[in-house]
Amino acid sequence: MTGLRIYVPGDAAAAAVGADDVATAIATAAERSGTAVDIVRNGSRGLHWLEPMVEVATASGRIAYGPVAVSDAAAVLKAAIANRGEHPLRLGDPESIPYLKNQTRLTFARCGIVDPRSLDDYCAHGGYKGLARALAMPATAVVDEITQSGLRGRGGAGFPTGIKWKTVADTAADQKYIVCNADEGDSGTFADRMIMEGDPFVLIEGMTIAGIAVGATQGYVYVRSEYPHAIAVLNDAIAAARRGGMLGKSVVGSPQAFDLEVRVGAGAYVCGEETALLDSLEGKRGMVRAKPPLPAHKGLFGKPTVINNVLSLATVPIILEKGPAFYRDFGMGKSRGTMPIQLAGNIRFPGLYETAFGVTLGELVEDIGGGTATGRPVRAVQVGGPLGAYFPRSLFNVPFDYEAFAQADGLIGHGGIVVFDDTVDMARQARFAMEFCAIESCGKCTPCRVGSIRGVEVIDRIIANRDRAANTALLEDLCNTMKFGSLCALGGFTPYPVMSALTHFPEDFGAPPRLAAAE
Amino acid sequence: MQGPLLPILHALHEEFGYIDREAEPLIADILNLSRAEVHGVVTFYHDFRQKPAGRHVLKLCRAESCQARGSDALAAWAEARLGVAFGGTTADGSVSLEPVYCLGLCSVSPAAMLDGKVVARLDEKKLDTLLAETDR
Ligand SMILES: Cc1cc2nc3c(=O)[nH]c(=O)nc-3n(C[C@H](O)[C@H](O)[C@H](O)COP(=O)(O)O)c2cc1C
Ligand code: SF4
Ligand code: FES
Numbered sequence: 001m002t003g004l005r006i007y008v009p010g011d012a013a014a015a016a017v018g019a020d021d022v023a024t025a026i027a028t029a030a031e032r033s034g035t036a037v038d039i040v041r042n043g044s045r046g047l048h049w050l051e052p053m054v055e056v057a058t059a060s061g062r063i064a065y066g067p068v069a070v071s072d073a074a075a076v077l078k079a080a081i082a083n084r085g086e087h088p089l090r091l092g093d094p095e096s097i098p099y100l101k102n103q104t105r106l107t108f109a110r111c112g113i114v115d116p117r118s119l120d121d122y123c124a125h126g127g128y129k130g131l132a133r134a135l136a137m138p139a140t141a142v143v144d145e146i147t148q149s150g151l152r153g154r155g156g157a158g159f160p161t162g163i164k165w166k167t168v169a170d171t172a173a174d175q176k177y178i179v180c181n182a183d184e185g186d187s188g189t190f191a192d193r194m195i196m197e198g199d200p201f202v203l204i205e206g207m208t209i210a211g212i213a214v215g216a217t218q219g220y221v222y223v224r225s226e227y228p229h230a231i232a233v234l235n236d237a238i239a240a241a242r243r244g245g246m247l248g249k250s251v252v253g254s255p256q257a258f259d260l261e262v263r264v265g266a267g268a269y270v271c272g273e274e275t276a277l278l279d280s281l282e283g284k285r286g287m288v289r290a291k292p293p294l295p296a297h298k299g300l301f302g303k304p305t306v307i308n309n310v311l312s313l314a315t316v317p318i319i320l321e322k323g324p325a326f327y328r329d330f331g332m333g334k335s336r337g338t339m340p341i342q343l344a345g346n347i348r349f350p351g352l353y354e355t356a357f358g359v360t361l362g363e364l365v366e367d368i369g370g371g372t373a374t375g376r377p378v379r380a381v382q383v384g385g386p387l388g389a390y391f392p393r394s395l396f397n398v399p400f401d402y403e404a405f406a407q408a409d410g411l412i413g414h415g416g417i418v419v420f421d422d423t424v425d426m427a428r429q430a431r432f433a434m435e436f437c438a439i440e441s442c443g444k445c446t447p448c449r450v451g452s453i454r455g456v457e458v459i460d461r462i463i464a465n466r467d468r469a470a471n472t473a474l475l476e477d478l479c480n481t482m483k484f485g486s487l488c489a490l491g492g493f494t495p496y497p498v499m500s501a502l503t504h505f506p507e508d509f510g511a512p513p514r515l516a517a518a519e
Numbered sequence: 520m521q522g523p524l525l526p527i528l529h530a531l532h533e534e535f536g537y538i539d540r541e542a543e544p545l546i547a548d549i550l551n552l553s554r555a556e557v558h559g560v561v562t563f564y565h566d567f568r569q570k571p572a573g574r575h576v577l578k579l580c581r582a583e584s585c586q587a588r589g590s591d592a593l594a595a596w597a598e599a600r601l602g603v604a605f606g607g608t609t610a611d612g613s614v615s616l617e618p619v620y621c622l623g624l625c626s627v628s629p630a631a632m633l634d635g636k637v638v639a640r641l642d643e644k645k646l647d648t649l650l651a652e653t654d655r
Contacts, residue, residue: 013627016627016630016637016638017640185621188583188621189623190623190626265525266525266566268563268564283524283550284556301521345583351626416584432583
């Protein structure tokens with residue numbers, strides 16, 4: 001086809017606000033006006049308040065329009081054909097929009113740009129250069145480069161990826177596995193989903209490099225069932241990679257074999273925990289395993305296994321392509337490189353914002369995110385999913401960095417930021433954290449299984465103004481028991497949202513407010 | 520295929536909308552597992568229903584980002600509109616209302632999934648329009 005190339009995101013967030021209907025409407029309008037069009041269902045650029053954001057290829061680059069409704073389709077097509085700047089939804093060159101322009105897109109370099117189902121498009125945009133370099137060097141050197149890059153696991157725990165790979169590489173076995181954790185259960189996060197839907201080949205390439213580096217020939221991507229779009233795109237991309245000789249018995253004609261399979265979760269948050277995920281992959285209940293043994297020694301089916309988050313693996317190709325120093329030069333302290341941060345909740349400019357570590361929470365929420373969508377004052381911000389702490393404005397100077405967040409009694413987790421305005425009731429948020437833990441607990445340890453149910457009851461009594469002081473002390477005790485007596489972070493970290501709500505917003509629990517810190 | 524139990528359960532669930540008790544011993548037989556093991560897996564995962572659902576399934580996100588955009592009020596409204604609590608199916612069997620904890624659509628909260636189709640930036644009016652389509 002050589003028609004007018006029009007990009008309408010097939011990303012689930014865009015689809016959820018009407019992108020599929022917009023694509024159909026544009027196709028219909030084109031047919032009616034006798035215009036040949038070539039509609040590409042790309043990923044999302046991540047400027048989600050502008051979705052559905054339609055882009056049109058022109059001689060001088062792409063021109064974006066958004067947010068486009070079905071009723072705008074015909075007029076947008078007309079404006080696109082005329083290529084004049086008069087349509088009210090015309091945004092111009094999407095890469096000149098400050099929100100996108102000011103980002104440092106390394107992991108997300110191609111997301112929203114390429115056709116996610118086209119291997120040719122991926123290669124035309126620099127894809128598979130990392131693998132080519134990896135194949136030309138000894139496996140140990142590949143592992144060394146990942147270590148030197150300073151890349152840490154983006155799934156939440158921030159463990160150095162290179163060290164994990166080295167452990168698997170150094171463990172002799174007849175079979176090893178690469179498992180991609182695409183369970184993305186944290187509320188407020190969607191970066192894994194966007195990569196799988198917008199640039200799946202970068203994940204496939206990253207997993208292939210991991211396989212070559214540690215000597216694994218089989219990989220699995222464990223995707224949550226809530227992500228049907230991601231599952232479909234990923235399956236198509238894997239099939240295309242196989243056809244193109246990038247997966248299979250001989251990866252790009254080399255003696256190395258590597259293949260991939262997608263497996264679908266079944267709606268259990270705890271299956272994002274790596275050992276529960278492995279049990280689930282094996283077809284069991286998703287129960288957390290005691291460590292040791294580490295998955296790196298005895299993982300899937302008892303074999304040495306690399307298990308990494310989608311973003312960790314999707315960052316591998318650019319590190320191999322450009323070298324570890326290129327990546328390591330971004331960031332601060334021990335947080336090297338960039339983080340795809342996800343801005344969500346009550347925020348004016350929600351979306352995906354990839355930037356070097358070191359940006360402050362205040363910059364993210366106020367300057368980049370534009371404050372609340374409702375226009376009311378920001379009151380609390382939860383960072384790092386349902387197990388992450390709630391931050392008040394007085395902590396907005398904390399830089400986005402693993403250690404700085406830990407020091408502020410929080411965590412960056414998978415990089416999700418959920419903003420709440422001043423109508424939020426923090427006692428209710430604390431109650432929800434306990435309730436969520438009770439719903440999702442795998443049931444192995446008592447502090448988590450029973451403690452969370454008690455936690456809901458205690459918070460209910462505080463909310464009902466029954467013996468507040470004693471119940472608040474009880475809640476603190478309970479949090480300590482959960483923190484130190486739980487096997488995994490579901491029970492162990494639920495105290496973060498609960499205690500941060502209590503510490504920073506005591507007035508919502510019927511206690512006197514904290515002395516206003518410098519705001 | 521290694522570890523085939525979940526893929527098998529997904530396929531059955533897709534076909535029938537739930538996992539019939541009667542199917543458990545059959546699966547157990549094929550995979551050389553005990554019936555209790557299969558039952559344990561079926562009951563562990565929120566996705567697997569043990570009874571048929573309504574003709575339509577509405578999964579409304581109850582997690583934090585959607586809460587920040589008013590999903591609690593929307594959930595209460597949906598319960599009233601359908602006359603059914605979360606986890607239930609309307610008397611006429613048309614709609615099952617289920618909670619879901621994040622659909623990865625947090626940048627366009629509040630979000631839901633109706634029969635596998637994602638919908639977001641929801642409000643009462645938009646949800647009412649969607650539910651009206653299921654009434655027909
Ligand atoms: C309850 C719980 C849920 C988790 N959910 C996820 C998840 O959805 N995705 C993920 O990548 N890691 C998740 N993790 C972290 C994983 O256990 C593990 O640290 C991660 O997969 C390692 O990959 P990484 O080093 O690349 O981050 C979760 C941990 C816990 C305790
Ligand atoms: S803390 Fe909770 S989820 Fe984690 S192992 Fe214990 S019971 Fe299971
Ligand atoms: S919190 Fe509702 S979609 Fe993520």
